[in-house]
Amino acid sequence: MKRRGFLAAILGVAGSLTGIKLEVRALTYNWSEHSYFFVVDVTECIGCGRCVVACKVENDVPEHFFRTWVERYIWYEGEIKVDSPEGGFYGFPEIDDEDVMKSYFVPKLCNQCENPPCVQVCPVGATYRTPDGVVLVDEEYCIGCRYCIQACPYGARYLYPLNGKVESRRNTADKCTFCYHRITKNSKPACVEVCPTRARRIFDMGDEKQKEELFKIIENSSIRVLKPEQGTKPRVFYIGIDSEVR
Amino acid sequence: MGYIYPNEFEVGWGILIVIYPFISGIIAGAFLIASLYRLFNVVSLKPVFRLSLLVSLAFLLSTNFPLTTHLGHPERAFEIIVTPHTSSAMAVFGYESLYLLVILTLILLYEYRKQLVSLIENGARSVIYKVLTLGDYDVSEKAVESDRKIGYYIMWIALPSVIFLHGYVGFIFGSVKANPWWNTALMPLIFLISGIVSGIALILLLYFIVSKVRNEVVDNSCVESLSSFLLLFLTIGISLELLEIAHFMYLQEEGVEIISELITQKLFASFALQLGVGGLLPIVILFCGKFSRSTDIKKAVYTLSSLLVLIGVFSMRWNVIIGGQLISKSLRGFADYHIQIFGQEGLITAITALAIPFFILWVLAKIFPLKEA
Numbered sequence: 136m137k138r139r140g141f142l143a144a145i146l147g148v149a150g151s152l153t154g155i156k157l158e159v160r161a162l163t164y165n166w167s168e169h170s171y172f173f174v175v176d177v178t179e180c181i182g183c184g185r186c187v188v189a190c191k192v193e194n195d196v197p198e199h200f201f202r203t204w205v206e207r208y209i210w211y212e213g214e215i216k217v218d219s220p221e222g223g224f225y226g227f228p229e230i231d232d233e234d235v236m237k238s239y240f241v242p243k244l245c246n247q248c249e250n251p252p253c254v255q256v257c258p259v260g261a262t263y264r265t266p267d268g269v270v271l272v273d274e275e276y277c278i279g280c281r282y283c284i285q286a287c288p289y290g291a292r293y294l295y296p297l298n299g300k301v302e303s304r305r306n307t308a309d310k311c312t313f314c315y316h317r318i319t320k321n322s323k324p325a326c327v328e329v330c331p332t333r334a335r336r337i338f339d340m341g342d343e344k345q346k347e348e349l350f351k352i353i354e355n356s357s358i359r360v361l362k363p364e365q366g367t368k369p370r371v372f373y374i375g376i377d378s379e380v381r
Numbered sequence: 382m383g384y385i386y387p388n389e390f391e392v393g394w395g396i397l398i399v400i401y402p403f404i405s406g407i408i409a410g411a412f413l414i415a416s417l418y419r420l421f422n423v424v425s426l427k428p429v430f431r432l433s434l435l436v437s438l439a440f441l442l443s444t445n446f447p448l449t450t451h452l453g454h455p456e457r458a459f460e461i462i463v464t465p466h467t468s469s470a471m472a473v474f475g476y477e478s479l480y481l482l483v484i485l486t487l488i489l490l491y492e493y494r495k496q497l498v499s500l501i502e503n504g505a506r507s508v509i510y511k512v513l514t515l516g517d518y519d520v521s522e523k524a525v526e527s528d529r530k531i532g533y534y535i536m537w538i539a540l541p542s543v544i545f546l547h548g549y550v551g552f553i554f555g556s557v558k559a560n561p562w563w564n565t566a567l568m569p570l571i572f573l574i575s576g577i578v579s580g581i582a583l584i585l586l587l588y589f590i591v592s593k594v595r596n597e598v599v600d601n602s603c604v605e606s607l608s609s610f611l612l613l614f615l616t617i618g619i620s621l622e623l624l625e626i627a628h629f630m631y632l633q634e635e636g637v638e639i640i641s642e643l644i645t646q647k648l649f650a651s652f653a654l655q656l657g658v659g660g661l662l663p664i665v666i667l668f669c670g671k672f673s674r675s676t677d678i679k680k681a682v683y684t685l686s687s688l689l690v691l692i693g694v695f696s697m698r699w700n701v702i703i704g705g706q707l708i709s710k711s712l713r714g715f716a717d718y719h720i721q722i723f724g725q726e727g728l729i730t731a732i733t734a735l736a737i738p739f740f741i742l743w744v745l746a747k748i749f750p751l752k753e754a
Contacts, residue, residue, distance in 0.1 A: 260466035279453015288559035290386030306453030
């Protein structure tokens with residue numbers, strides 16, 4: 136066997152074993168032993184949009200719709216402007232304005248609320264919250280009434296369009312799942328995986344090490360959640376945002 | 382205009398969801414008229430009693446069309462009844478409308494049984510009438526009196542149920558806390574009163590039309606009563622709608638700027654239709670019409686007022702449902718809504734949804750005579 140063939144065989148076997156290992160973990164995954172929280176550090180985000188691209192590819196998110204997007208807040212004297220061209224998919228154009236006081240990027244995603252209004256209003260229970268703290272949609276059961284889209288204060292949901300790639304999702308509500316198919320296999324969500332500055336991080340409270348790490352972040356940083364007045368109890372924590380961020 | 386969350390460019394609830402509360406509101410108004418005659422002894426309303434019952438039933442039978450058609454998966458619609466999610470306000474609708482359907486049908490059957498039996502004897506549409514009498518052909522005085530009593534008691538059960546139904550429709554929107562334009566405790570009340578207003582206006586219009594078509598003389602005391610109730614409920618309704626806006630403006634809570642922009646700029650025309658052309662104007666002309674001595678002028682004024690009121694109530698539904706979705710939840714900008722001609726939620730489907738109750742009413746009126754034998 137030539138050297139190239141030998142390496143390919145080795146890689147193939149290793150890959151298969153890893154795959155088997157992940158599948159085994161998925162089969163043995165016990166959702167009551169996990170609990171997920173997400174931290175977005177706005178001070179680290181550079182608005183590159185890689186998270187948006189990764190999410191689109193990983194989850195077959197159709198054109199014009201977003202499971203995650205990035206907003207840019209630009210502070211002028213007496214005025215704040217917000218933009219998110221194509222959800223930040225292609226990054227952001229430079230600001231060439233001396234009047235800008237400050238600007239920052241805010242990645243958005245489903246807040247996986249502990250008291251989710253989307254779950255409350257779903258008339259058939261197609262939207263539900265898992266014991267590990269993620270809000271999911273049963274696409275085989277959703278009737279497409281859009282009440283959950285109306286109820287979400289964060290604009291995190293949309294109706295999967297008829298020209299979307301995944302047939303079973305068409306005309307049903309779609310949203311960020313923290314890449315549930317990945318996190319249940321001990322992998323990170325696509326957006327976390329590709330973030331070059333670790334502005335997006337996920338923590339599993341079922342894992343002692345990650346729990347400690349999250350506690351340390353909470354201890355050392357000022358944490359905010361979006362729209363706390365809605366009483367939704369988000370599981371996405373933000374570091375470094377102003378009260379103007381909604 | 383301004384910034385909206387990227388997923389908000391699509392308005393999820395379109396014209397069909399505007400039509401749904403418009404149709405269900407008419408049930409409330411029509412049934413109230415029937416109840417005022419039967420339960421509260423407003424005898425002047427007798428000429429429109431049966432018409433009101435038939436309108437209630439026809440419109441109730443039509444409420445499901447816009448709702449089901451609008452669904453992404455209409456074939457799964459029945460899941461709301463089979464496996465309802467009890468925490469959802471929407472899950473109640475299937476049960477509530479089914480329950481009302483049974484009750485209204487019963488009221489109609491008890492009201493008509495005697496006449497239906499006589500129609501069997503005449504041989505016209507015999508099979509249908511035999512089925513509708515449920516095989517009970519006893520038309521003795523005692524049996525007819527018993528029908529009247531049972532119908533009367535069922536109406537007492539139905540009245541709060543009908544009122545609840547439309548208040549509940551308002552609750553579906555008013556309970557969405559994410560939307561500052563919808564989230565008000567006044568919403569169920571506003572929906573209910575405006576629904577009653579539209580129902581009375583439609584009965585008044587239909588009474589004129591039916592009388593004209595059948596070449597019958599219009600009962601002036603009935604028309605006077607209907608127009609007085611229309612004026613009363615319209616005044617209450619418009620006051621409530623103005624109070625709601627005043628409440629928003631006075632509280633100056635988060636979202637007040639975008640709401641005020643919605644009213645004064647984005648939807649200015651349809652707000653003018655709701656409050657001005659379809660609200661204050663009919664109040665004024667109805668009031669003036671009351672002092673006219675000419676029945677022809679009164680008839681013209683009441684017809685015009687009823688039409689304006691129906692336009693106003695439709696605009697109110699539009700402003701709430703479409704308006705609420707135009708406001709971005711970021712409170713920084715507006716989405717746009719463009720209605721299409723064809724398609725699942727297009728103009729043609731909308732016109733069909735509005736025409737269906739009138740078609741059903743026509744069929745019902747063929748089976749159930751509007752006049753007593």
